[in-house]
Amino acid sequence: MISNYIKIALRNLTRSRGYSLINISGLAVGISVTMLIGLWLYDELSYNRHHKNYEHIAQVYQHQTFNDVVSTSMTMPMPLGTELKANYKSDFKHVVMAWWPMNHILSIDDHKTSQSGTFMDGEGLEMFSFNMLKGTLTSLKDPASIVLSESCARAIFGDQDPIDKMLKIDNTLDVRVTGVYQEFPSNSKLNNIHFVSTWDFWVTSNPWMKVQEHNWNNNGYSIFVEIQPTTTFEAVSEKIKDIKVSxxxxxxxxxxxxxxxxxxMSRWHLYSVWKDGQAAGGRIELVWLFGIIGTFVLLLACINFMNLSTARSEKRAKEVGIRKSVGSVRTQLISQFLGESLVVVVISFIIALAIVTGVLPWFNTISEKRIDMPWTNLYFWLVSVAFILITGLLSGSYPALYLSSFQPVKVLKGTFKAGRFASVPRKILVVTQFTISIALILGTIIVYQQVQHAKNRPIGYDRQGLIMIRKTAPEFWGKFEVIRNELKASGAIVDMAESSSPATEIWFNFTGFNWKGKDPNLQDDFATMAVTHDFGKTMGWTFIRGRDFSREFSTDSAGIVLNEAAAEYMGLEDPVDEEITWNGRKYTVIGVIKNMIMDSPYSPVKQTVFYLSYNDTVWINIRINPEMSAHDALAKIEKVFQNLLPAVPFEFKFTDQEYALKFAAEERIGALAGIFATLAIFISCMGLFGMASFVAEQRRKEIGIRKIMGASVLNLWKMLSAEFLVLVGVSCLIGLPIAAHLLDQWLQQFEYRTTISLLALIGAVGGALLITLLTVSFQTVKASMANPVKSLRSE
Structure with a gap:
């Protein structure tokens, strides 16, 4: 019986090739989108899960209140780690102090490479489940030791055995290689860690860190813990919550x-946003968003199947009548039609596998993932089988129930008519399709507008032709003037200056500021940046009041420059020459500049203080000569650095590229949403195309009579298109308010945001109507231009 059902299904598919193509291709695209989204969701939801101790690992955070606003941070004071190790041993299996991952120079003899790595307590290898290819989980027992990732070891030593070889970190710290570990997967917090050395070695090698061992006010370090299996995160948090108070x-x-x-650890990736001391979402919102989109896109494809199957019911009516008259019961007919839908889904699924395999590299580039097809994963195939069954039942249930309900007497007498309300369910499904499509169109428009709104925001400096170089080794110190003079003499640069933070980030925040008229209840909090002379000229500062730091004024060593936000925060109408006290030292305001966007372009600019210092800087900022090509200028700059700093690899970043990364997450959302919206519209249009061809075929005699009576092609086109335009119009009335509400909620997470304009709404409606007209016009015009003699000829 089953083989018979399959034969009938295949016969029906080949008999109606056009409708079969629409059904199969629509379902294949829908399944492809759902499969891609499913792989993306799995990658997101399995983040960090490969760690064996996943359920017991946490990072130490803290809430702090500033001016009645609770802020949440992962930066902790160094002595907190010692306190947890000494007094809470029964609650923790491991307490691991760690430095922030960043690039360092690893060298052996004349071979040098820049690798991202960190310094942590040795027990971190066991806690984070490092997969040691050489060495053991105790390989960091010796303070002056280092373990390398497989790729890092290969980059430095090639095919040689690296164990017990000596390396230098940043040309100064001698360490011995004691282990090699397998790279962490891309969906891991540690995926960019290519070497690990010891925390104690890092602290003792940096005197400025050594003095922080008892300082509870410097929140600049990270602490990871693994709790005992016998306790919970909530219980331990309750015990340690007031540890800083004393x-x-x-x-x-x-x-x-x-x-x-x-x-x-289970909340690090998906719930990274905090607001007023409470978790306020994060990437979990994207998980929900794309999960819903995937469901809707698959639903659109299933709606196509339902629509076309029920629309062509009259052609299957006689088949149903004959089968019932020879003894078929309704359950058998339902089984047959469900079997046909399953055949279509299986064929579509096979095509979808080929599509996903082909587009996955491109999808990985768009989404910044490294997803592979899980061909050998048993769960993937179990989910696929369940997916085929659910999709087959979902798409075939309504047509099966509808077609199997026909009465054989009416069908075989030729008196069967679908009825005036038979098309109502199909119209409802079309409205549902375009409601979803219109919501996706509007969503794509608003995401694009939000990104452009932030991109067009004045940033307060000129980022074009500006490069940044991090001072990664001691060779940099004391050579600023020599490097600057050499570069200026080469003609490759306009100017150069140093700073304590990159222009695109805020690294340091401090309190302890006092000024005339300060509210005694105000908890001051300022972003601070140490800069050298000519920093303003190099960056392209715009002064509102006062002047820049100058070598002509020796008093500028006690001078500061404020941004607009700082002047407003202090309530100073004319801040120039005002005296500011910072931790007991007096400074004079010499100038006020327009706000520089250094942090998120979606948030207000933070109050910032710039002060003059040649000792606290770790970044070199260089303005390339605009009259020279970037390629030639960089070649000259590299030559100067290689001559003066031969032991340091020449590495730089373009400021405009680093700034562009601030929009990467939203641009990825927009790109993916745009792709999925396009495919959803494509699926909807395929269904609409099939429906238009069916309607045109169903009304061919009416069209022939109207043409003989004098109706023009334009009149017939209007008549046939009007029904579809009305359905899309209803979709707009339903879809736009829902989409606008959801998008407004999404925009609320940005303090600097666009609005949902009337133009965007008109664009979404206009786009939907235009797509509808283009889709149905081919069939309606074709039907309108048909020869009426052929349409009216009796069979």
Missing amino acids: KISKEQAAREKPQVFLNP
């Missing part, structure tokens, strides 16, 4: 209300 002054504790807590 370590700082009573006044500071009452003002800041610090609360320490554990943030589980």
Whole structure:
């Protein structure tokens, strides 16, 4: 019986090739989109899960209150780690102090490479489940040791065995290679870590860190923990929440209300946004968004199948009548029609596998993932089988129930008519399709507008032709003037200056500022940046008041420059020459500049203080000569650096490219949403095309009579297109308010945001109507131009 059903299904598919093509291709595209989204969701939801201790690992966070606003941070004071190790042993299996991952120079003899790595307590290897290819999980027992990732070891040593070889970190720290570990997968917090050395070695090698071992006010370090299996994150968080209160002054504790807590590894990736001390989402919102989109796109493809199957019911009516008259019961007919839908889904699924395999590299580029087809994963095939069954039942259930309900007497007498309301379910399905499509169109428009809105925001400096170089080795120190003079003499640069942070980030925030008229209840909090002379000229500062730092004024060593936000924050109408005290030292405001966007372009600019210092800087900022090509200028700059700093690899970043990365997440959302919206519209249009061809075929005699009576092609086109335009119009009335509400909620997460304009709404409606007209016009015009003699000829 089953083989018979399959034969009938294949016969029906080959008999109606046009409708079969629409059904299969629509379902194949829908399944492809759903499969891609499913692979993306799996990658997101399995983030960090490969760690064996996943359920028990956490990072130490803290809440602090500033001016009645609770902020949440992962930066902790160094002595907190010692406190947890000493006094909470029964709660923790591991407490691991760690430095922030960043690039360092690894060298052996004359071979040098820049690799991203970190410094952490040796027990971190066991806690994070490092897969050691050489060495053991105790390989960092010796403070002056280092373990390398497989790719890092190959880059430095080639095919040689690296174990017990000596390396230098940043040309100064001698370490011995004691292990090689397998690279972490891309969906891991540690995926960019290519070497690990010890925390104690890093602290003892940096005197500025050594002095912080008892400083509870410097929140600049990260602490990871693994709790004992016998306790919970909530229980331990309750024990340690007030640990800082007893370590700082009573006044500071009452003002800041610090609360320490554990943030589980399961929440690091998906729930990274905090607001007023509460988790406020993060990438979990994208997981929900794309999960819903995937469901809707598959639903659109299933709607196509339902529509075309029920629309062509009259052609299957006699078949149903004959089968019923010879003894077929309704359950058998339902089984047959469901079997046909399953055949279509299986064929579509096979095509979808080929599509996904072909587009996956491109999809990985768009989404910045490294997803592979899980051909050998049993769960993938189990999910696929379940997916085929559910999709087959979903898409075939309504047609099966509808077709199997025909009465054989009416069908075989030729008196069967679909009825005046038979098309209502199909119209509802078409409205559903375009409601989803219109919502996706509007969503794509608004995401694009939000990104452009932030991109067009004045940033307060000229980022074109500006490069940044991080001072990664001691060779940089004391050579600023020599490098600057050589570069200026080469003609490759306009100017050069140093800073403590890159132009595109805020690295340091400080309190302890006082000024005339300050509210005694105000908890001050300023972003601060140390700069050298000519920083403003190099960056392209715009002064509102006052002047820049100058070599002509020796007093500028006690001068500061404020941004607009700082002047407003202090409530100073004319800040120039005002005296500001910072931790007991007096400074004079010499100028006020327009706000520089250094942090998120979607948030207000933070109040920032710039001060003059040649000792606190770690970044070199260079303005390339605009009259020279970037290629030639960079070649000259590299030559100067290689001559003066031969032991340091020449590495730089373009400021405009680093700034562009701030939009990467939203641009990826927009790109993916745009792709999925396009495919959803394509699926909807395929269904609409099939429906238009069916309607034109169904009304061919009416069209022939109207043509004989004098109706023009334009009149017939209007008549046939009007029904579809009305359905799309109804979709607009339903879809736009829903989409606008959801998008407005999405925009609320940005303090600097666009609005949902009337133009965007008109664009979405106009686009939907235009797509509808283009889709149905081919069939309607073709039907309108047909020879009426052929249409009216009796069979």
